[in-house]
Amino acid sequence: xxxxxxxxxxxxxxxxxxxxxxxxxxxxxxxxxxxxxxxxxxxxxxxxxxxxxxxxxxxxxxxxxxxxxxxxxxxxxxxxxxxxxxxxxxxxxxxxxxxxxxxxxxxxxxxxxxxxxxxxxxxxxxxxxxxxxxxxxxxxxxxxxxxxxxxxxxxxxxxxxxxxxxxxxxxxxxxxxxxxxxxxxxxxxxxxxxxxxxxxxxxxxxxxxxxxxxxxxxxxxxxxxxxxxxxxxxxxxxxxxxxxxxxxxxxxxxxxxxxxxxxxxxxxxxxxxxxxxxxxxxxxxxxxxxxxxxxxxxxxxxxxxxxxxxxxxxxxxxxxxxxxxxxxxxxxxxxxxxxxxxxxxxxxxxxxxxxxxxxxxxxxxxxxxxxxxxxx
Numbered sequence: 082x083x084x085x086x087x088x089x090x091x092x093x094x095x096x097x098x099x100x101x102x103x104x105x106x107x108x109x110x111x112x113x114x115x116x117x118x119x120x121x122x123x124x125x126x127x128x129x130x131x132x133x134x135x136x137x138x139x140x141x142x143x144x145x146x147x148x149x150x151x152x153x154x155x156x157x158x159x160x161x162x163x164x165x166x167x168x169x170x171x172x173x174x175x176x177x178x179x180x181x182x183x184x185x186x187x188x189x190x191x192x193x194x195x196x197x198x199x200x201x202x203x204x205x206x207x208x209x210x211x212x213x214x215x216x217x218x219x220x221x222x223x224x225x226x227x228x229x230x231x232x233x234x235x236x237x238x239x240x241x242x243x244x245x246x247x248x249x250x251x252x253x254x255x256x257x258x259x260x261x262x263x264x265x266x267x268x269x270x271x272x273x274x275x276x277x278x279x280x281x282x283x284x285x286x287x288x289x290x291x292x293x294x295x296x297x298x299x300x301x302x303x304x305x306x307x308x309x310x311x312x313x314x315x316x317x318x319x320x321x322x323x324x325x326x327x328x329x330x331x332x333x334x335x336x337x338x339x340x341x342x343x344x345x346x347x348x349x350x351x352x353x354x355x356x357x358x359x360x361x362x363x364x365x366x367x368x369x370x371x372x373x374x375x376x377x378x379x380x381x382x383x384x385x386x387x388x389x390x391x392x393x394x395x396x397x398x399x400x401x402x403x404x405x406x407x408x409x410x411x412x413x414x415x416x417x418x419x420x421x422x423x424x425x426x427x428x429x430x431x432x433x434x435x436x437x438x439x440x441x442x443x444x445x446x447x448x449x450x451x452x453x454x455x456x457x
Contacts, residue, residue, distance in 0.1 A: 099432040101406065106424035108401040111408060113392055116399075116423075120389070120450040123151060129431050129457040133157045133440035135284075135323065135356055137206065138447060142384065145447025146190055152454050153198045160247045160284075161187070161205045162445070166234070168216050175216050175223075178230050180207070180237055191242070202244040204282055207234060209250040217257050221268040231275035238281055245282025247323065248272060258306075266311050273318035284356070285315060286323040291344040305348060312349040322349065323442045327360030338405055342430065346437050355439040359430060361449030363388050363421030368411055371418040384448040388421045401425070427453055 101108065105128055135158040138145035149159055163185040168175045194201050212220065220226055238246055248269070251258075258265040269285060276283040290306045307315070316322055324345055342357065349355050364380040365387065388410065391397050397412040408423040434441050441457070443449075 099436050104428050106428050108425045111423045113399050120452050124455045135442040136446040137444045139445050142447030148446050153194050158202045158204050163205050164207045165210045166207050167211045204245040206247040206249050209253040212253045221257050221264045227268050227271050231272040235276050235279035247284040247286050249286040270318040283319045284321045285319045288325045289345050290348050316352050316354045321354050321356045323356035324358050326358040351437045353438050356442040357434045357439050359441050359443050366418045368416045368418040385450050
């Protein structure tokens, strides 16, 4: 993980009216037996209505394409993870970009979505790759190249009939954000403004501004990836800011709790342009190492196939963690500890988003249990 120099932010104190007791899916209703019996069942009933939703679909989890078709009328945006943005060079320096992944476009999929939901917006993700740090630093400090790249992206979207795009560039520009903070933020702003001037939807995808991993040793003192003023300026440049609130540092992974989610929304003043990230994948750790703590290595990300494999084990135990508001799955025989989204956990996080009037984004739509899509 790229190290960050982070700004100390004030203590977050916003409370939420949402409680577990108000939920349809009480923790005790989610059992090993109920999951195995119902996880494939899709219903027409829903708990949350009139919420803006985005679903990421990936080629490595094709179940997401199936579910997007089934749930097309429940989705506002679909982001196909098809494209990589690579630097293109002129006389020894970066002059523009080339977009890789054209062959991945599934036009039949797009046609189906539009036919069955004329209001749906197709906003594929563009991930910036193969930028050396030298090239990344040159890019964020060269305004005319930034403008050219943004226009190239806009032209590509118009040519292929997309409604907009999701910019995912943190893995490339994370170090630039540390060293050249103002230039990097202004680069993001400029790209968003140009894309929107081309009458396209612009969504910026970044890690959560406030993270439990960066408490700097003080539970009551948060630090931020971007500060409140920068958050406001980015929101002005984009239609949405999609936060990776499904990640709380793969090393520590303390909790994705109320304080964490509320602090991220509060930093951006609970703007309706926030897209709160909702994970449909799980995390696995060796049980013995987990119990010893602290976590010194990364968690392993898993999909529903692995979760169900462990769930079916005779010795596996599913319990409810009141503090984290998550179901935990353990198996001593297999030395495994798993956190995986449950109906209770997801309903609670959706209730927080609904209460504060923000949108939600699911990563990714093909990794979870099918029946989770019944909620919204």
